[in-house]
Amino acid sequence: MRFRDRTDAGNQLAEKLAGVDLTDPLILGIPRGGVVIAAVIARALGADLDVVLSRKLPTPGQPELALGAVSEDGHVVINPDVAAMVHFEEDELDVIRRHEEAEIARRRQLFRGGADRAPVEGRSVIVTDDGIATGATMIAALQELRTRNPKVLILAVPVAATSRLAEVSRWADRTVCLYDTEDFYAVGQFYDDFRQVEDAEVVETLRGA
Known part of the structure:
Protein backbone atom coordinates (compact mmCIF):
# COMPACT_ATOMS: atom_id res chain seq x y z
CA MET A 1 0.00 0.00 0.00
CA ARG A 2 1.24 3.48 -0.86
CA PHE A 3 0.07 7.02 -0.20
CA ARG A 4 0.44 9.97 -2.55
CA ASP A 5 1.52 12.19 0.32
CA ARG A 6 0.66 12.99 3.93
CA THR A 7 -2.57 14.72 2.91
CA ASP A 8 -3.74 11.57 1.15
CA ALA A 9 -2.87 9.52 4.23
CA GLY A 10 -4.75 11.96 6.45
CA ASN A 11 -7.85 11.82 4.26
CA GLN A 12 -7.88 8.03 4.34
CA LEU A 13 -7.50 8.01 8.12
CA ALA A 14 -10.29 10.57 8.45
CA GLU A 15 -12.62 8.29 6.49
CA LYS A 16 -11.87 5.43 8.90
CA LEU A 17 -12.44 7.67 11.91
CA ALA A 18 -15.64 9.30 10.64
CA GLY A 19 -17.88 6.61 12.11
CA VAL A 20 -16.24 6.56 15.53
CA ASP A 21 -18.27 8.05 18.39
CA LEU A 22 -16.13 10.92 19.70
CA THR A 23 -16.57 13.31 22.62
CA ASP A 24 -15.13 16.82 22.13
CA PRO A 25 -12.41 15.39 19.87
CA LEU A 26 -8.83 16.60 19.92
CA ILE A 27 -6.36 15.59 17.21
CA LEU A 28 -2.69 15.61 18.20
CA GLY A 29 0.13 15.30 15.69
CA ILE A 30 3.75 14.41 16.42
CA PRO A 31 5.89 17.03 14.62
CA ARG A 32 6.67 17.50 12.03
CA GLY A 33 5.00 15.17 9.54
CA GLY A 34 2.32 14.03 11.95
CA VAL A 35 0.96 17.57 12.20
CA VAL A 36 0.13 17.62 8.48
CA ILE A 37 -1.87 14.42 8.87
CA ALA A 38 -3.48 15.61 12.11
CA ALA A 39 -4.65 18.83 10.45
CA VAL A 40 -6.40 16.91 7.67
CA ILE A 41 -8.18 14.70 10.22
CA ALA A 42 -9.13 17.67 12.40
CA ARG A 43 -10.71 19.52 9.47
CA ALA A 44 -12.64 16.44 8.37
CA LEU A 45 -13.98 15.73 11.86
CA GLY A 46 -14.47 19.34 12.95
CA ALA A 47 -12.05 18.73 15.81
CA ASP A 48 -9.45 20.79 17.65
CA LEU A 49 -5.79 20.47 16.62
CA ASP A 50 -2.56 20.61 18.61
CA VAL A 51 0.89 19.06 18.70
CA VAL A 52 2.12 16.40 21.10
CA LEU A 53 5.82 16.87 21.67
CA SER A 54 7.81 13.66 21.90
CA PHE A 111 4.56 25.94 17.74
CA ARG A 112 2.41 27.18 20.63
CA GLY A 113 3.91 30.62 21.14
CA GLY A 114 3.83 30.23 24.90
CA ALA A 115 0.19 29.10 24.97
CA ASP A 116 -0.89 26.19 27.15
CA ARG A 117 -1.37 22.72 25.75
CA ALA A 118 -4.88 21.88 24.62
CA PRO A 119 -6.81 20.29 27.51
CA VAL A 120 -7.15 16.51 27.31
CA GLU A 121 -9.22 15.46 30.31
CA GLY A 122 -12.58 13.92 29.42
CA ARG A 123 -12.01 14.21 25.66
CA SER A 124 -11.63 11.76 22.80
CA VAL A 125 -7.98 12.20 21.87
CA ILE A 126 -6.58 10.95 18.56
CA VAL A 127 -2.80 10.83 18.25
CA THR A 128 -1.20 10.52 14.83
CA ASP A 129 2.10 10.50 12.98
CA ASP A 130 3.07 9.72 9.39
CA GLY A 131 4.06 6.18 10.37
CA ILE A 132 5.50 3.95 13.08
CA ALA A 133 8.96 2.45 12.66
CA THR A 134 10.24 1.84 16.20
CA GLY A 135 7.24 3.38 17.95
CA ALA A 136 9.32 4.94 20.72
CA THR A 137 8.12 8.51 20.23
CA MET A 138 4.50 7.38 19.98
CA ILE A 139 4.71 5.28 23.15
CA ALA A 140 6.19 8.21 25.07
CA ALA A 141 3.39 10.45 23.80
CA LEU A 142 0.62 7.98 24.63
CA GLN A 143 1.96 7.25 28.10
CA GLU A 144 2.21 10.95 28.91
CA LEU A 145 -1.28 11.66 27.55
CA ARG A 146 -2.75 8.83 29.63
CA THR A 147 -1.73 10.66 32.81
CA ARG A 148 -3.90 13.60 31.71
CA ASN A 149 -7.10 11.52 31.84
CA PRO A 150 -8.60 11.53 28.35
CA LYS A 151 -11.98 9.84 27.95
CA VAL A 152 -10.54 7.68 25.19
CA LEU A 153 -7.08 7.57 23.62
CA ILE A 154 -6.96 6.56 19.95
CA LEU A 155 -3.83 5.77 17.97
CA ALA A 156 -4.29 6.56 14.26
CA VAL A 157 -1.49 6.02 11.75
CA PRO A 158 -1.32 5.32 8.01
CA VAL A 159 1.38 2.64 8.21
CA ALA A 160 3.41 0.75 10.79
CA ALA A 161 5.87 -2.07 11.26
CA THR A 162 3.68 -4.98 12.37
CA SER A 163 5.79 -6.02 15.35
CA ARG A 164 6.02 -2.48 16.70
CA LEU A 165 2.34 -1.72 16.12
CA ALA A 166 1.37 -4.48 18.54
CA GLU A 167 3.57 -2.97 21.24
CA VAL A 168 2.48 0.63 20.67
CA SER A 169 -1.21 -0.33 20.58
CA ARG A 170 -0.98 -1.54 24.17
CA TRP A 171 -0.95 2.09 25.27
CA ALA A 172 -4.07 3.15 23.35
CA ASP A 173 -7.73 2.30 23.87
CA ARG A 174 -8.23 1.87 20.15
CA THR A 175 -5.95 1.64 17.12
CA VAL A 176 -6.65 2.62 13.53
CA CYS A 177 -3.85 1.65 11.14
CA LEU A 178 -4.42 1.54 7.40
CA TYR A 179 -1.54 -0.83 6.65
CA ASP A 180 1.03 -2.75 8.64
CA THR A 181 3.81 -5.00 7.39
CA GLU A 182 7.06 -6.61 8.49
CA ASP A 183 8.58 -5.59 5.14
CA PHE A 184 9.35 -2.22 6.69
CA TYR A 185 12.58 -0.26 6.28
CA ALA A 186 11.51 3.36 6.63
CA VAL A 187 8.23 5.28 6.79
CA GLY A 188 9.06 7.12 3.57
CA GLN A 189 8.99 3.94 1.48
CA PHE A 190 5.18 4.00 1.63
CA TYR A 191 4.81 7.54 0.23
CA ASP A 192 5.24 8.85 -3.30
CA ASP A 193 5.94 12.31 -1.85
CA PHE A 194 7.67 12.24 1.54
CA ARG A 195 9.33 15.62 1.47
CA GLN A 196 10.62 17.01 4.75
CA VAL A 197 8.16 19.18 6.64
CA GLU A 198 9.73 22.38 7.94
CA ASP A 199 8.97 24.19 11.19
CA ALA A 200 7.37 27.07 9.28
CA GLU A 201 4.82 24.73 7.72
CA VAL A 202 3.91 23.32 11.13
CA VAL A 203 3.43 26.83 12.52
CA GLU A 204 1.27 27.84 9.54
CA THR A 205 -0.79 24.65 9.82
CA LEU A 206 -1.47 25.16 13.51
CA ARG A 207 -2.37 28.83 13.05
CA GLY A 208 -4.77 27.92 10.27
CA ALA A 209 -6.62 25.35 12.37
Whole structure:
Protein backbone atom coordinates (compact mmCIF):
# COMPACT_ATOMS: atom_id res chain seq x y z
CA MET A 1 0.00 0.00 0.00
CA ARG A 2 1.24 3.48 -0.86
CA PHE A 3 0.07 7.02 -0.20
CA ARG A 4 0.44 9.97 -2.55
CA ASP A 5 1.52 12.19 0.32
CA ARG A 6 0.66 12.99 3.93
CA THR A 7 -2.57 14.72 2.91
CA ASP A 8 -3.74 11.57 1.15
CA ALA A 9 -2.87 9.52 4.23
CA GLY A 10 -4.75 11.96 6.45
CA ASN A 11 -7.85 11.82 4.26
CA GLN A 12 -7.88 8.03 4.34
CA LEU A 13 -7.50 8.01 8.12
CA ALA A 14 -10.29 10.57 8.45
CA GLU A 15 -12.62 8.29 6.49
CA LYS A 16 -11.87 5.43 8.90
CA LEU A 17 -12.44 7.67 11.91
CA ALA A 18 -15.64 9.30 10.64
CA GLY A 19 -17.88 6.61 12.11
CA VAL A 20 -16.24 6.56 15.53
CA ASP A 21 -18.27 8.05 18.39
CA LEU A 22 -16.13 10.92 19.70
CA THR A 23 -16.57 13.31 22.62
CA ASP A 24 -15.13 16.82 22.13
CA PRO A 25 -12.41 15.39 19.87
CA LEU A 26 -8.83 16.60 19.92
CA ILE A 27 -6.36 15.59 17.21
CA LEU A 28 -2.69 15.61 18.20
CA GLY A 29 0.13 15.30 15.69
CA ILE A 30 3.75 14.41 16.42
CA PRO A 31 5.89 17.03 14.62
CA ARG A 32 6.67 17.50 12.03
CA GLY A 33 5.00 15.17 9.54
CA GLY A 34 2.32 14.03 11.95
CA VAL A 35 0.96 17.57 12.20
CA VAL A 36 0.13 17.62 8.48
CA ILE A 37 -1.87 14.42 8.87
CA ALA A 38 -3.48 15.61 12.11
CA ALA A 39 -4.65 18.83 10.45
CA VAL A 40 -6.40 16.91 7.67
CA ILE A 41 -8.18 14.70 10.22
CA ALA A 42 -9.13 17.67 12.40
CA ARG A 43 -10.71 19.52 9.47
CA ALA A 44 -12.64 16.44 8.37
CA LEU A 45 -13.98 15.73 11.86
CA GLY A 46 -14.47 19.34 12.95
CA ALA A 47 -12.05 18.73 15.81
CA ASP A 48 -9.45 20.79 17.65
CA LEU A 49 -5.79 20.47 16.62
CA ASP A 50 -2.56 20.61 18.61
CA VAL A 51 0.89 19.06 18.70
CA VAL A 52 2.12 16.40 21.10
CA LEU A 53 5.82 16.87 21.67
CA SER A 54 7.81 13.66 21.90
CA ARG A 55 11.41 13.17 20.74
CA LYS A 56 13.49 10.16 19.83
CA LEU A 57 16.51 9.41 22.01
CA PRO A 58 19.23 8.30 19.56
CA THR A 59 21.65 5.59 20.60
CA PRO A 60 25.11 6.95 21.53
CA GLY A 61 27.39 6.40 18.55
CA GLN A 62 24.49 5.11 16.40
CA PRO A 63 22.16 8.11 16.04
CA GLU A 64 19.99 6.41 13.41
CA LEU A 65 18.99 3.78 16.00
CA ALA A 66 16.26 4.78 18.47
CA LEU A 67 17.23 3.88 22.01
CA GLY A 68 13.98 5.35 23.27
CA ALA A 69 12.08 8.62 23.48
CA VAL A 70 11.23 11.44 25.86
CA SER A 71 7.86 13.19 26.19
CA GLU A 72 7.03 16.84 26.82
CA ASP A 73 6.65 16.10 30.53
CA GLY A 74 10.08 14.46 30.66
CA HIS A 75 8.78 10.88 30.67
CA VAL A 76 11.44 8.58 29.21
CA VAL A 77 10.72 5.35 27.35
CA ILE A 78 13.59 2.95 26.61
CA ASN A 79 13.37 0.33 23.86
CA PRO A 80 14.45 -2.85 25.68
CA ASP A 81 15.44 -4.63 22.47
CA VAL A 82 17.86 -1.86 21.51
CA ALA A 83 19.12 -1.41 25.08
CA ALA A 84 20.01 -5.11 25.19
CA MET A 85 22.03 -4.87 21.98
CA VAL A 86 24.12 -1.77 22.63
CA HIS A 87 26.37 -0.53 25.40
CA PHE A 88 25.90 2.96 26.74
CA GLU A 89 26.67 4.85 29.92
CA GLU A 90 23.96 6.56 31.95
CA ASP A 91 25.73 9.90 31.65
CA GLU A 92 25.68 9.54 27.85
CA LEU A 93 21.93 9.00 27.98
CA ASP A 94 21.53 12.03 30.27
CA VAL A 95 23.34 14.25 27.76
CA ILE A 96 21.14 13.01 24.92
CA ARG A 97 17.98 13.39 27.00
CA ARG A 98 18.82 16.98 27.94
CA HIS A 99 19.52 17.79 24.30
CA GLU A 100 16.15 16.43 23.19
CA GLU A 101 14.34 18.14 26.07
CA ALA A 102 15.87 21.43 24.90
CA GLU A 103 14.52 20.74 21.41
CA ILE A 104 11.09 20.02 22.89
CA ALA A 105 11.22 23.36 24.73
CA ARG A 106 12.18 25.13 21.49
CA ARG A 107 9.32 23.54 19.62
CA ARG A 108 6.87 24.27 22.44
CA GLN A 109 7.65 27.98 22.17
CA LEU A 110 7.69 27.98 18.36
CA PHE A 111 4.56 25.94 17.74
CA ARG A 112 2.41 27.18 20.63
CA GLY A 113 3.91 30.62 21.14
CA GLY A 114 3.83 30.23 24.90
CA ALA A 115 0.19 29.10 24.97
CA ASP A 116 -0.89 26.19 27.15
CA ARG A 117 -1.37 22.72 25.75
CA ALA A 118 -4.88 21.88 24.62
CA PRO A 119 -6.81 20.29 27.51
CA VAL A 120 -7.15 16.51 27.31
CA GLU A 121 -9.22 15.46 30.31
CA GLY A 122 -12.58 13.92 29.42
CA ARG A 123 -12.01 14.21 25.66
CA SER A 124 -11.63 11.76 22.80
CA VAL A 125 -7.98 12.20 21.87
CA ILE A 126 -6.58 10.95 18.56
CA VAL A 127 -2.80 10.83 18.25
CA THR A 128 -1.20 10.52 14.83
CA ASP A 129 2.10 10.50 12.98
CA ASP A 130 3.07 9.72 9.39
CA GLY A 131 4.06 6.18 10.37
CA ILE A 132 5.50 3.95 13.08
CA ALA A 133 8.96 2.45 12.66
CA THR A 134 10.24 1.84 16.20
CA GLY A 135 7.24 3.38 17.95
CA ALA A 136 9.32 4.94 20.72
CA THR A 137 8.12 8.51 20.23
CA MET A 138 4.50 7.38 19.98
CA ILE A 139 4.71 5.28 23.15
CA ALA A 140 6.19 8.21 25.07
CA ALA A 141 3.39 10.45 23.80
CA LEU A 142 0.62 7.98 24.63
CA GLN A 143 1.96 7.25 28.10
CA GLU A 144 2.21 10.95 28.91
CA LEU A 145 -1.28 11.66 27.55
CA ARG A 146 -2.75 8.83 29.63
CA THR A 147 -1.73 10.66 32.81
CA ARG A 148 -3.90 13.60 31.71
CA ASN A 149 -7.10 11.52 31.84
CA PRO A 150 -8.60 11.53 28.35
CA LYS A 151 -11.98 9.84 27.95
CA VAL A 152 -10.54 7.68 25.19
CA LEU A 153 -7.08 7.57 23.62
CA ILE A 154 -6.96 6.56 19.95
CA LEU A 155 -3.83 5.77 17.97
CA ALA A 156 -4.29 6.56 14.26
CA VAL A 157 -1.49 6.02 11.75
CA PRO A 158 -1.32 5.32 8.01
CA VAL A 159 1.38 2.64 8.21
CA ALA A 160 3.41 0.75 10.79
CA ALA A 161 5.87 -2.07 11.26
CA THR A 162 3.68 -4.98 12.37
CA SER A 163 5.79 -6.02 15.35
CA ARG A 164 6.02 -2.48 16.70
CA LEU A 165 2.34 -1.72 16.12
CA ALA A 166 1.37 -4.48 18.54
CA GLU A 167 3.57 -2.97 21.24
CA VAL A 168 2.48 0.63 20.67
CA SER A 169 -1.21 -0.33 20.58
CA ARG A 170 -0.98 -1.54 24.17
CA TRP A 171 -0.95 2.09 25.27
CA ALA A 172 -4.07 3.15 23.35
CA ASP A 173 -7.73 2.30 23.87
CA ARG A 174 -8.23 1.87 20.15
CA THR A 175 -5.95 1.64 17.12
CA VAL A 176 -6.65 2.62 13.53
CA CYS A 177 -3.85 1.65 11.14
CA LEU A 178 -4.42 1.54 7.40
CA TYR A 179 -1.54 -0.83 6.65
CA ASP A 180 1.03 -2.75 8.64
CA THR A 181 3.81 -5.00 7.39
CA GLU A 182 7.06 -6.61 8.49
CA ASP A 183 8.58 -5.59 5.14
CA PHE A 184 9.35 -2.22 6.69
CA TYR A 185 12.58 -0.26 6.28
CA ALA A 186 11.51 3.36 6.63
CA VAL A 187 8.23 5.28 6.79
CA GLY A 188 9.06 7.12 3.57
CA GLN A 189 8.99 3.94 1.48
CA PHE A 190 5.18 4.00 1.63
CA TYR A 191 4.81 7.54 0.23
CA ASP A 192 5.24 8.85 -3.30
CA ASP A 193 5.94 12.31 -1.85
CA PHE A 194 7.67 12.24 1.54
CA ARG A 195 9.33 15.62 1.47
CA GLN A 196 10.62 17.01 4.75
CA VAL A 197 8.16 19.18 6.64
CA GLU A 198 9.73 22.38 7.94
CA ASP A 199 8.97 24.19 11.19
CA ALA A 200 7.37 27.07 9.28
CA GLU A 201 4.82 24.73 7.72
CA VAL A 202 3.91 23.32 11.13
CA VAL A 203 3.43 26.83 12.52
CA GLU A 204 1.27 27.84 9.54
CA THR A 205 -0.79 24.65 9.82
CA LEU A 206 -1.47 25.16 13.51
CA ARG A 207 -2.37 28.83 13.05
CA GLY A 208 -4.77 27.92 10.27
CA ALA A 209 -6.62 25.35 12.37
